[in-house]
Amino acid sequence: MSDLLITNVDVLTDKGTLTNHAIEIENGYITSILTSEEAKTVQAKETLDGKGQLAAPGLVNTHTHIAMGLFRNYADDLELMDWLETAIWPTEAKLNDDLIKWGTQLGIAEMLRSGTTTFSDMYFFMDTTADVVKETGIRAVLSRGLAGVSPTADQALVENADLFRTYNGFDNDRIKVLLGPHAPYTCPDAYMEKVIALSHELNCGIHMHLSETKGEVENVIKATGKTPIAHMHDLGLFWNTTLAAHCVHVTEEDMAIMAENHVAVAHNPQSNLKLASGIAPVPEMIAKGITVGLGTDGSASNNNADMLEEVRLAATLHKARLYNPKAIPAQAAWDMGTVEGAKALGYKDLGKIAVGERADIVLYDVSGMHWMPRYNDIAALVYSANSSDANTVIVAGKVLMKNKELLTIDEEKLRSEICKAQAYFSN
Ligand SMILES: N[C@@H](CCSC[C@H]1O[C@@H](n2cnc3c(=O)[nH]cnc32)[C@H](O)[C@@H]1O)C(=O)O
Numbered sequence: 518m519s520d521l522l523i524t525n526v527d528v529l530t531d532k533g534t535l536t537n538h539a540i541e542i543e544n545g546y547i548t549s550i551l552t553s554e555e556a557k558t559v560q561a562k563e564t565l566d567g568k569g570q571l572a573a574p575g576l577v578n579t580h581t582h583i584a585m586g587l588f589r590n591y592a593d594d595l596e597l598m599d600w601l602e603t604a605i606w607p608t609e610a611k612l613n614d615d616l617i618k619w620g621t622q623l624g625i626a627e628m629l630r631s632g633t634t635t636f637s638d639m640y641f642f643m644d645t646t647a648d649v650v651k652e653t654g655i656r657a658v659l660s661r662g663l664a665g666v667s668p669t670a671d672q673a674l675v676e677n678a679d680l681f682r683t684y685n686g687f688d689n690d691r692i693k694v695l696l697g698p699h700a701p702y703t704c705p706d707a708y709m710e711k712v713i714a715l716s717h718e719l720n721c722g723i724h725m726h727l728s729e730t731k732g733e734v735e736n737v738i739k740a741t742g743k744t745p746i747a748h749m750h751d752l753g754l755f756w757n758t759t760l761a762a763h764c765v766h767v768t769e770e771d772m773a774i775m776a777e778n779h780v781a782v783a784h785n786p787q788s789n790l791k792l793a794s795g796i797a798p799v800p801e802m803i804a805k806g807i808t809v810g811l812g813t814d815g816s817a818s819n820n821n822a823d824m825l826e827e828v829r830l831a832a833t834l835h836k837a838r839l840y841n842p843k844a845i846p847a848q849a850a851w852d853m854g855t856v857e858g859a860k861a862l863g864y865k866d867l868g869k870i871a872v873g874e875r876a877d878i879v880l881y882d883v884s885g886m887h888w889m890p891r892y893n894d895i896a897a898l899v900y901s902a903n904s905s906d907a908n909t910v911i912v913a914g915k916v917l918m919k920n921k922e923l924l925t926i927d928e929e930k931l932r933s934e935i936c937k938a939q940a941y942f943s944n
């Protein structure tokens with residue numbers, strides 16, 4: 518008997534949309550895709566009626582600081598270093614476990630409601646974040662932010678290693694753990710050497726902000742004679758898997774290093790626009806064989822965790838930059854938001870609806886006027902859908918949102934806790 522059967526649903530597959538089909542799920546995986554006729558004989562513990570809905574893979578947010586939703590619209594219209602130094606870091610100093618718990622829950626509620634089923638996080642108090650991930654059922658790749666310039670730098674390494682030992686591989690890889698060296702400007706070489714040594718000891722991957730702003734690149738070149746990518750490569754950072762957030766200012770040589778060392782990129786178009794960082798050369802990176810996923814970055818620089826916005830921006834931004842409507846076609850943008858993002862996070866069986874894939878599925882309500890006519894569902898998702906069309910969300914075969922009701926989060930309680938947090942940060 519299967520665990521879950523979704524019936525009467527349109528299914529987005531690599532070969533186009535299969536109308537009025539059924540998806541069978543067992544042990545967190547998609548075990549078959551059937552016609553409605555074939556599905557009649559299937560026995561399942563739970564059945565979901567997918568009538569009027571389109572089943573698509575869940576979105577994969579490859580770069581967030583999810584609890585930063587606490588600082589949504591708190592400090593805007595500043596460039597990165599100014600924003601971090603004058604607004605964000607002093608406020609983050611007031612964070613505690615309890616606030617992180619509610620900030621994380623806020624982000625997860627927002628992501629599930631907008632069709633995201635996996636996120637990759639870099640932040641503080643990651644044990645608490647891991648707890649919330651465990652309870653809410655979302656999929657996550659967690660890294661403890663590591664800053665060598667912080668007074669707690671060495672303690673943070675211990676915390677990241679403990680996080681890895683406790684959670685890496687939890688629940689059949691529903692949680693994975695990376696080391697999170699923050700950025701070249703907060704991680705001096707001596708500290709990076711400790712991070713790299715730890716990555717060898719644990720056989721652990723890396724998640725780091727790299728080449729985000731012109732200023733960062735200029736400073737690293739001044740100090741070392743090399744770009745941040747070349748410098749990190751020479752330090753030995755890329756020996757295992759690396760997820761590099763941003764990569765806005767990369768040279769041809771950087772891209773060659775990244776391709777050769779399988780450095781994957783988390784492209785955060787909205788954050789890069791808002792912090793005036795620039796536009797990453799994404800079509801160029803993809804052409805060189807680099808895996809590029811999409812991320813929202815924190816909701817204090819975005820200012821939401823809506824991945825469909827990133828998919829749309831990825832599809833449109835590079836067209837305008839290159840005066841080329843084919844720069845990132847709709848399918849490529851969709852893939853970056855799903856299967857390519859999953860690859861960037863080290864999942865080989867995530868991000869598609871197909872037999873054998875992990876069952877992270879979103880059912881979109883396609884009854885809205887903006888869904889008519891329906892010539893092409895990929896184009897509809899990329900160019901016309903609203904993320905609030907997400908109606909039902911499944912992660913690892915478990916239903917986490919059903920007909921817009923979150924089943925693992927008490928939103929009333931969450932609202933009241935976020936109001937308290939706002940009052941706390943307003944003082
Ligand atoms: N430095 C911290 C841990 C870092 S957590 C990750 C950090 O990244 C910061 N952050 C958020 N968005 C960005 C970005 O776009 N670039 C660089 N840092 C960011 C965020 O505010 C947070 O401080 C410590 O003292 O232990």
Ligand SMILES: [Zn+2]
Nearest residue numbers: 726762814815
């Ligand atoms: Zn970031």
